[in-house]
Amino acid sequence: MDMYVLWIVVFLALAFDFINGFHDTANAIATTVSTRALKPRIAILLAAVMNFVGALTFTGVAATIGKGVADPSKLEHGVEIVIAALLSAIAWNLITWWFGIPSSSSHALIGSLMGAVIAGAGIGNVNAEGLKKIITALIASPLIAFTAGFIIMWILKLIFAKSSPHQVNKGFRFGQILTAAFQSFSHGTNDAQKAMGIIVFALVAAGIQDDMSVPMWVKLSAAAAMALGTSIGGWKIIKTMGTKIFKIEPINGFAADIGSAAVILTATMIHLPVSTTHVITSSILGVGSAKRFSAVKWGVAGKIVISWIITIPITILMAMLFFWLIDLFFLA
Numbered sequence: 001m002d003m004y005v006l007w008i009v010v011f012l013a014l015a016f017d018f019i020n021g022f023h024d025t026a027n028a029i030a031t032t033v034s035t036r037a038l039k040p041r042i043a044i045l046l047a048a049v050m051n052f053v054g055a056l057t058f059t060g061v062a063a064t065i066g067k068g069v070a071d072p073s074k075l076e077h078g079v080e081i082v083i084a085a086l087l088s089a090i091a092w093n094l095i096t097w098w099f100g101i102p103s104s105s106s107h108a109l110i111g112s113l114m115g116a117v118i119a120g121a122g123i124g125n126v127n128a129e130g131l132k133k134i135i136t137a138l139i140a141s142p143l144i145a146f147t148a149g150f151i152i153m154w155i156l157k158l159i160f161a162k163s164s165p166h167q168v169n170k171g172f173r174f175g176q177i178l179t180a181a182f183q184s185f186s187h188g189t190n191d192a193q194k195a196m197g198i199i200v201f202a203l204v205a206a207g208i209q210d211d212m213s214v215p216m217w218v219k220l221s222a223a224a225a226m227a228l229g230t231s232i233g234g235w236k237i238i239k240t241m242g243t244k245i246f247k248i249e250p251i252n253g254f255a256a257d258i259g260s261a262a263v264i265l266t267a268t269m270i271h272l273p274v275s276t277t278h279v280i281t282s283s284i285l286g287v288g289s290a291k292r293f294s295a296v297k298w299g300v301a302g303k304i305v306i307s308w309i310i311t312i313p314i315t316i317l318m319a320m321l322f323f324w325l326i327d328l329f330f331l332a
Contacts, residue, residue: 005079009202012086014225017195019093020105021051021229028184028230031253031284035169037176046177047184048230054188055223060271061190063212065197066204068130068273069110070117078205080331081113081120082198084323088112088315096307103307104275109194110134111312115319120327137272141263142282142308148259149286156255157290172250179257184230186264187276192226194273252287259283278308 028051029043038046072078089105089112096103110131117126160168196214199222203209248256260276260283267274288296 005083006202006206006208009079009082009086010199010221012083012090013195013199013202014221016086016090016093016105016109016198017192017222017225018229019090019097020191020195021048021226022232023093023097023105023229028187028280029180030280031248031256032176032180034248035173035176035250035253037173037250037253038180043180044231046181047187048227050181050184051188051192051230052223052227054185055192055226056188056219057185058189058268059193059196059214059219061193061268061273062197062200062214064130064134064271065109065194065273066200066212068127068134069113070121070125070127072201072205073210075117075121075125075205077120077327077331079202080326081116081323082202082205084120084326085109085112085116085319086198087322088115088319091318092311092315101303101307103311104138104277105191106194106273106275106277107138107308107311108315109198110138110273111315112319113198114312115316116323118316119320119323134273137267137274138278141267141272141274142278145260145263145279145282146286146289148263149256149283150290151286152259153252153255153287153290156251160251169250172254175254176250176257179254179261183257183261183280186261186268188223188226189268190264190274191276192222193268195222195225248284248288252284252291255290256280256283256287259286275308 028047029038029040032038032043033040037043066072070081075081089108092103092108092112093105114126114131196218197212199218200209200212200214203215204212209215260280263279263283264274264276285296
């Protein structure tokens with residue numbers, strides 16, 4: 001195989017990671033910016049640094065992505081499959097970013113990889129057990145995050161029920177700086193590993209290495225790409241996450257950040273990829289429901305949920321189309 005094809009994979013994977021960074025910046029800092037706990041530029045810089053640190057800390061999710069959907073060593077056109085998957089995931093991320101929809105980069109990547117494997121190697125090469133594990137994590141994690149956000153906010157309401165709202169929010173505004181850092185760190189531990197995993201998938205498919213270990217150059221480049229993307233900032237999605245679901249106060253942002261970061265970091269520790277977008281949005285919805293059910297703009301929340309549901313089917317079809325185009329023009 002020509003090495004330039006493999007370098008195309010690396011470039012596309014890092015491009016996906018970069019786009020994931022600015023697409024998902026809102027995940028870590030939307031509540032902090034909306035409550036003015038931090039100025040936007042400072043919040044983005046904090047998120048970029050902590051994303052970088054988090055990305056270098058773990059590799060278990062990368063291994064799950066690299067072998068969970070399919071065995072790259074058994075795919076005849078494994079590298080081309082990865083290219084088709086990355087083109088699809090990047091395209092979907094850009095479309096949803098343009099319209100300010102907080103869709104899942106994780107769902108986009110998993111759906112795209114599924115579609116590319118089906119088109120390039122047949123449905124029989126999809127790892128049903130590994131995929132079941134990944135899909136279960138993607139579905140369960142938002143439900144857990146919603147519950148966590150609701151419980152944390154309910155407890156905080158009880159503790160501070162008789163306190164001055166002004167003093168409470170003043171204190172939690174400072175606390176949000178810490179939770180934003182924690183949120184950004186957890187985001188890096190899970191999301192950056194997906195790009196690492198897809199690069200390792202290509203390396204194994206190309207016969208460059210025979211196991212799912214992540215080389216240091218892959219760790220550093222993926223961490224840097226995500227941090228750089230984060231530094232750009234996804235303002236449209238920040239607006240949706242921070243203001244359109246419900247009016248977030250510092251105590252609400254604190255609760256949402258703690259709940260979602262805990263869920264993401266737990267998933268990372270057990271090597272499961274989750275959608276940080278879904279987890280954080282669900283935590284915000286849980287917090288809003290605990291504050292006052294009617295405070296949540298459920299129409300906006302419904303549109304977000306619809307985008308979650310359609311992402312995997314659409315990206316499966318997009319990736320299949322991209323692979324067929326690659327097959328037609330380059331493999332035929």
